[in-house]
Amino acid sequence: MPLHIASPLSLLTIAIAASLPSIAQASSVDNLPSSQSYTGLMFIPNAQVIDTGGFNLSFHQGVPHQNSIASIDDWFFGAGVFKGLEAGGRIVTQSYDCNSYLENNCGIRDLSMSVKYQLPFVYDYTGLNLAVGIQDLGGTGNHFETKYVVADKTFDALKLRLSAGYGQSNLEFGIMDGPFAGAEWQPLSFMQITGEYDASEFNANAKLFTPEGLLPYGAQLSLDYELYTGHQNSDQTVWGLNATIPLFGYGSNKREQLSVEQQQRLQQALTQQLDNHKNSSLQGLISALKNDGFLNIQVGKRHDKLIITLENRRYNHNPMDGVGVALGIIAANTGADTFADFEDTAKITPSTKQQEVELIMLTNGIPMFTINSDMRCYRAFLETGDNCDSMWFSSYNARIAFTRTEWLTNKESNGFGRSQIILSPQLAHRTATEYGVFDYSLALSTNLYTPLWQGAAIDIRHTLPISESDDFKSGEIWENSAYDSQIDRIFLHQAFKLPQNIMTQFSGGYIYGDYWGGMNETNWFTPNGQHSVGFKLSQFRTEDNDLPDTKDKGVRLAHYLYSQPQWDWQLELQAGEFWQGDTGFKATSSHWLGDARLSASYLTSKAQGANDYEDFVSLSISIPLTPWRDMKPNYIQVRGIDQFTYTLQTRVGDGANYLNTGLGGSNDLQHNIARQYQGQNRLTQAYFNANIQHLRNAYIKYVKITQ
Template identity: 30%
Template structure:
């Protein structure tokens, strides 16, 4: 200890005394960003993700998991500006074998904190409200609080942040009945960028300790590591007056050029240019606007045709370049003096904008046409149409980093030109090309009396093949790889363990209907034992801000007499400045329970974080539905958190050899917990949908991101993909 203190003192006096250090934030021991055991008033920054693990001393393995010292896994995310959402798992032991055990039982809880900083003058103080484990069925960390923080002497080494708050605790709280009950307070001192000292009173007693942080230059991509050490506690709660050590890593979810889209500056820019953008869209509807843009530069790397005549030779050149690159169903023609290209992107797996960006770059680099039109197809069905001025778009591609919001001049709609003189037949057909899609398939239980995390893992091998326009065959096989002890024969989760089997055999047929409606019929076998038919229909407003979707299905189980007849309708609203989607769903769900759900899906580049609230009720008199005899209560309420992201490489191999190996466009993992009930039994398939992997949003509309407003707000992705994969 003498050497550590000496090193700290030497480091302190070795720094230039005029340096200024901002207070660094990290997670407390339980449920939120804070000091040691109390929250402060600052939330995780928007788009940041934090993962932490903490060990407390003197764990008593003979007492129940909800009492005394424990270990903690904390995962927090800055879900919206000012809103922090945290998932916490407390346990004493990861596992000591299969079966129900107080030794390896664990508790899963959700917490939220909102920071009112944007609504307060900058030189005032920070103010936040928070709740922890509220509404949970078995609440061991329940509390609510109001907290304020204020930095003092921020331009000196005497930089302190004081925190004071008032909370409402709970008699069943694992930290003690007096934890955050009434007033609490704390103080932090950060004399160095990598060092914090802190002391606090959490309602049960005094705590003191320190935190160490990694230097900004040590880790890549803006990652920051921290170590927390609580050296002292006189908590009056039994077996909580312990030392504890925690390690954590905080990182931005989005990195690179796309990260500016989610920065405070980026949000402000997109909010402020919303009206300006609408004006541009209106102005550019007049093609004369394009003809005024003549003072632009061309890309040095662009191979331009020497003959600027609008000719079939030019169309054939563009056709060859696009086919050679790997696009499918390519067709080129003319609508007046506008070059028209229709194509399908099966190359870029994460986002259709990558394929659009590359295709547009190749078009304007290989054509002298003044105007262009790109028709993006999926299974030969038109899903979006993009028009622009070639010279203006070349300028957009050639802009410097300082010109991020230079207008690309694109007009995006779902309608195509009527009179097109096609100069070629469709090339590089996507029909009868088998596509092999590999991904992990995971079944799991988290935070149960059987352990912190139990799982069954399999390899999903999916073959999809287009037969004709909108028609696709879809077959999936699951191959078991590994499982935890509680999924072994004779154990509690044994019935959910993967088997080697073909669990999905489906035929899908999609149609584009008038008024921007797309519908898809799917028939066959799903989830090994269910045979039936499903229809999914979707309408999207011209700009994509609004979307309405319906799902109607009728399935029968091979081995029982239940009917599975979901009948659901949903509405989604997309808020462009924050890249967030709000959705509500009502109707009858998979098991026959009736009710609704609301969700908030926040996009961070190609990753989405979704919060969901579900509330359904089962009518026991409807014996034809499985919920009537599942043994659970009539009403079920759930809160859940879900992460979804593309699995595998951003760009797939070309299908030029007659087949294609791909990875999955979207892999999702999440968990939900029952709320507002005395027991936390998960009710089987309550609030469940058919949840087909091959659905309209994912297969045709870029995971519900293929719209004018989305493309406009991610215009830099078009440029970035062209520069990465072409130039």
């Protein structure tokens, strides 16, 4: 039962008074989750948001529902998508395995999405933070819909934050339905006391948490517990557990400071590596690249410039990692002696010009990207972090640059036939449906990918079931979506890089265990890579023509992609015919937080033979499930997957939230153009220009690992 005290305002007054003697030791007030779908106090929000790049997972008990603070579980995951914006998904449930169609006492089971945005510039002019937000966005059964505007101000000297706002909501007791206000007081670096008026009654809770910087990887854990509530019909004391951690690779473009005392050893190791250029040679440079696992290494000349080409299959989180390590190794192994060797080998006149090098990055032997820099300038960049003015990037001329180069050495570490075995979980799931909170089929995917000649590869994938919930078992509703032990994909891919920065790939073979056919993807990128248009066409014939529910399938989709690397943002628009024969439109907004990607999609599509369009909103997170530095490529290389994606989807704009039949599918291949050749559309001039420090940080990380 809740602990009832005379007045929450008395608690707040005592708390503020107690803080006065310790003003000199004051600190900022931490931003912690509420028991709702937003950063805040207990039931009300403040104007703070999850830190950009932070991922939050919360579990709470006690939810305003059906005229009480009910004994219901509340799961919430959210992230700081970009500066000022947090977004997340929420599951509220009274039971976990209960089938609502067969049993009458399952209680509520609700999946919803929420967003909160802290308006920019307001603080600069007013000294107040101002935020707007929506809880339970869209959907049909909006049990917890809440719209609000809230302002707050933090008094650092008092360790106090005051919040006030106005809301409209469907919550019980009139919570958040009108004016609300609250205070957060942080007397200790690990504790907060909050008091609030939730537009109906007063509440108070206590929050215990790990101080920032205590746990590794920037993680923070917290516990919150209700001290008081004025709501008389309360079946559950509200309490919760929360965990926050920065997403993979977030901050990889921030300038790393090497001058602090605890990093002196790293500074010495970096200097020692870069000093190798004083006693270097052309063969030593090739050996250094070969020893780190780069493939298809060649050295050539063009207009007396040193050209180096190579392929990265070891650093698979981000295309900049492979480029950063390769450039760092080149900078550490190209000095006066190296250029003297080059001039002698190339039979060119010795030059006193800058030590300029052009690096051409290959994928499956196709020249995809070029980087130019003076090595003296680049070494200074690695040592200090000051940008190198001589550095420039291009994908537009990579093919021409490669064909116009006169190669002086034979290819080292030929990539032909060097197979990758890519291990990854595969997860089919249904979340917060009438059949259960989480039904799933989990399998291990083993993908054999073998490059052949330039642009060609064999792609074979096997799935091995590991576990599944009851509703995915034989005879149950989702048995057709459960994974089987089978080879579910056999493809031969052939990609070409065409003039004018056009990339195309033809693929033919066997997919989904039932369909034979082929497909083509073609993309065109502008020279700086900010805009791309393309299409995908496919046609597959089923092996099981005798079954009444099977038919030939394919996609006919056009797309446009806009990338804004300064905001770590991409917007993709798709339209046409999807895999199930439905036609419609899909818009996806993706936000890169380091090497993790958060995406929100809106789909409107009309099923084949239907009269009306169906609308859906989805939220997904993609993370790399492989080490930053994979196994050294040999004739067999075992590694994880570069992007594993988990998606939640809910229906919007309809009178009933019934299950859909897979509308909006596009039979994406793992080894498509965007993923295999374009680094998830990040291998562009615009992306590299916006993330220069990532190159340096990649080499520093390499030095840390190898020193």
